Amino acid sequence: MGGGISGLAAAYELQARKVRHVVLERAPRVGGVIRTDQVDGFTLDGGPDALLVQKPAAVELCRELGLGDRLVPTLPPRTAFVLRAGRLHPLPAHSVLGIPTRVRPLAATRLLSAAGRIRMAADLVLPAGAPGARGDESVASFFARRFGQETVDYIAEPLLAGIHAGHVERLSIRALFPRLVEAERTHGSIIRALAARRRRAPAPGGPFRSLRGGVGELVMALAGRLAPDVLRTGAGVREIRGRAPYRLLLDTGASVTAGQVVLAVPGPAVAALLRPLDPELAEQCGSIPHTSTATVALGYPRDAIGHDLRGTGFVVPRVERGVSVMAGTWVSSKWPGRAPPGQALLRGFVGGARDGSALDRTDAELVAAVHRDFTQLLDISGTPSLARVYRWPGLNPQYEVGHLERLAAIDAGLERLPGVQITGAGFRGVGIPDCIAAGRAAGAAASRAA
Numbered sequence: 001m002g003g004g005i006s007g008l009a010a011a012y013e014l015q016a017r018k019v020r021h022v023v024l025e026r027a028p029r030v031g032g033v034i035r036t037d038q039v040d041g042f043t044l045d046g047g048p049d050a051l052l053v054q055k056p057a058a059v060e061l062c063r064e065l066g067l068g069d070r071l072v073p074t075l076p077p078r079t080a081f082v083l084r085a086g087r088l089h090p091l092p093a094h095s096v097l098g099i100p101t102r103v104r105p106l107a108a109t110r111l112l113s114a115a116g117r118i119r120m121a122a123d124l125v126l127p128a129g130a131p132g133a134r135g136d137e138s139v140a141s142f143f144a145r146r147f148g149q150e151t152v153d154y155i156a157e158p159l160l161a162g163i164h165a166g167h168v169e170r171l172s173i174r175a176l177f178p179r180l181v182e183a184e185r186t187h188g189s190i191i192r193a194l195a196a197r198r199r200r201a202p203a204p205g206g207p208f209r210s211l212r213g214g215v216g217e218l219v220m221a222l223a224g225r226l227a228p229d230v231l232r233t234g235a236g237v238r239e240i241r242g243r244a245p246y247r248l249l250l251d252t253g254a255s256v257t258a259g260q261v262v263l264a265v266p267g268p269a270v271a272a273l274l275r276p277l278d279p280e281l282a283e284q285c286g287s288i289p290h291t292s293t294a295t296v297a298l299g300y301p302r303d304a305i306g307h308d309l310r311g312t313g314f315v316v317p318r319v320e321r322g323v324s325v326m327a328g329t330w331v332s333s334k335w336p337g338r339a340p341p342g343q344a345l346l347r348g349f350v351g352g353a354r355d356g357s358a359l360d361r362t363d364a365e366l367v368a369a370v371h372r373d374f375t376q377l378l379d380i381s382g383t384p385s386l387a388r389v390y391r392w393p394g395l396n397p398q399y400e401v402g403h404l405e406r407l408a409a410i411d412a413g414l415e416r417l418p419g420v421q422i423t424g425a426g427f428r429g430v431g432i433p434d435c436i437a438a439g440r441a442a443g444a445a446a447s448r449a450a
């Protein structure tokens with residue numbers, strides 16, 4: 001169930017193992033939050049635009065599907081900026097997750113005050129928390145402990161919590177950034193650990209890739225590999241009945257009988273479908289919070305933008321007042337070929353934990369708010385030549401402190417439901433590589449049990 005990247009990855013695996021299967025997708029199209037549109041010469045990614053190389057499942061799948069020569073790195077310079085006091089400050093060069101891996105760029109940055117820089121550098125000498133002594137903690141607590149509060153406000157909140165559109169005080173460092181936890185355990189200093197890693201495994205071309213025609217190419221290629229009668233769009237599952245074999249009642253009134261079911265739908269939908277079968281398990285799945293976001297794509301004549309757009313974009317800390325966007329991407333400076341000649345493509349992110357009512361606004365209001373912010377921050381004159389809004393209501397899962405224990409409880413609950421697999425962004429990783437890896441694993445597990 002679910003024809004997002006997680007469900008398609010599960011189906012791909014079932015097909016490879018020659019297990020008969022169907023994909024039941026409620027929407028008229030597959031891809032879920034992955035959506036690329038070609039409009040007036042612009043390539044618009046409405047949801048995700050980047051594949052993280054360090055987690056190889058996504059780029060590997062692209063290569064398996066024959067898309068290897070479609071992969072493109074971000075354009076240099078790959079600088080990301082942070083808004084502070086009305087000015088965009090570059091993150092220190094050679095940063096990983098906003099954490100500098102060299103002392104000189106940290107010493108030189110004006111993103112942090114002098115006291116803030118000294119406090120961040122204290123990570124180099126602070127001892128590690130005793131291994132095992134700390135349970136889970138929030139991203140804010142981890143950063144405050146290692147680097148000081150100023151880095152919570154100007155790095156962790158806008159960048160790390162920002163990726164997840166969540167609360168820095170609630171998101172789990174263990175579930176979301178285990179390599180930082182590991183870095184503290186192995187090296188004491190996070191800066192030292194990340195620097196050593198960079199030396200060992202440099203990332204030529206930067207940490208991200210996209211596809212020439214947008215991330216939607218991955219979904220098209222994956223869907224194109226499945227047998228034509230496998231994908232059923234407009235086939236939402238309303239209810240699951242019985243025990244293996246399960247009877248799936250569709251919105252259309254039809255039903256499907258299946259020995260194994262892979263739930264690759266968002267967490268709240270998993271909870272609704274499992275409630276009649278196992279209320280306790282449904283409760284666990286339904287207790288993972290979700291926030292809502294929208295992305296607003298705006299095209300402008302390049303010469304209407306005063307800013308040089310040399311970089312990938314910027315993030316806006318919550319503590320900076322009077323700005324609607326959480327982040328802005330300079331899409332046509334980040335990726336090649338995203339705007340027609342003479343035009344630039346920008347994208348604003350709104351909503352998330354900090355602005356829960358953003359999606360109550362009309363498209364025109366969202367466009368006006370993002371245009372106003374961009375005009376002010378990027379010195380734009382005139383109006384957009386293209387505007388498009390993409391809404392993602394309740395589709396940003398929040399892995400809060402304790403998420404891994406909740407997952408363990410979900411796994412234990414699944415023992416009571418033979419033939420049911422749960423996958424998807426709400427559970428074992430939000431990023432596309434995690435969704436692919438978990439989706440494929442769920443497909444493989446279903447095929448073994450079939």
Ligand SMILES: Cc1cc2nc3c(=O)[nH]c(=O)nc-3n(C[C@H](O)[C@H](O)[C@H](O)COP(=O)(O)OP(=O)(O)OC[C@H]3O[C@@H](n4cnc5c(N)ncnc54)[C@H](O)[C@@H]3O)c2cc1C
Nearest residue numbers: 002004005006026032033048049050236237424425431432
């Ligand atoms: C704005 C945004 C930007 C992002 N940027 C990035 C990025 O740059 N890089 C990255 O790696 N990740 C990014 N992510 C995260 C990543 O894109 C998602 O986590 C991932 O694509 C989710 O895939 P999924 O298949 O698990 O879920 P979804 O894409 O949500 O798919 C679930 C599918 O289930 C269907 N469905 C729901 N209920 C039913 C039902 N009852 N019956 C049948 N079908 C049903 C839905 O219609 C949907 O198609 C971003 C996410 C968002 C929202």
